[in-house]
Amino acid sequence: MTFLLDVNVLIALIDPGHVAHDDAHHWFASTGRNAWATCPITENGVVRIVGNPKYPNFPGSPALVMEIVGKLRSLPGHCFWPDDVSLVGSGNVASAKILxxxxxxxxxxxxxxxxxxxxxxxxxxxxxxxxVTQGNSALHLITAK
Structure with missing residues (x-):
């Protein structure tokens, strides 16, 4: 199973001051590290949020955050998923249920x-x-301690 890490999980992994930093690292070490993915939306979300000077643990410019994301991507088990799905006209998405x-x-x-x-x-x-059709089967909730 490959896990697509959402923006908050990625931020928690790279920011030692994040409230879920320890939980993210524990989950990643025990479950996620063997097969995990990012995509343009999650990577760009990290750059947008963490690269903002108003972010509490602002490490520097968006360019610096991109380097951090690049280092994260170089870890074993990572794969990059292109944004190759559309919500419009997708057989997997019931648009009327997006409220x-x-x-x-x-x-x-x-x-x-x-x-x-x-x-x-x-x-x-x-x-x-x-x-999302059978969306529950595509969701993995990480436990916070």
Whole structure:
């Protein structure tokens, strides 16, 4: 099983001050490290959030954050999934079940994981799987201690 790491999981892995840093590292060491993925949306999300000077543990410019993401990608077990799924016209997505714009990215990442035969790894307990056909099977909730 390959796990697509969502933005919060990636940030928790690279930011020692993140509230879920230890949980992310524990999960990654025990479960995720053998087969894990990123995609343009998750990588760009990390760069956008962590590269913002208002981010609490701002390490520097977006260029520096891109280097950090690049180092993370060089770890064993990583694969890169291109954004090769569309919510529009997808047989895996019931568009009528996307109720708010806030659900779009999560639904997309869940659909991407499903299409690639993996699971979306997240801390987000409120993520709705309703819009993706058999979405529950493509979701992996990481336990926080």
């Amino acid at each position: 708010t714009s806030a659900q779009v990215t999560d639904t997309y990442l869940l659909a991407l994981a499903k299409v690639h035969g993996g699971q979306l790894a997240t801390f987000d307990r409120k993520l709705s799987t309703a819009a």
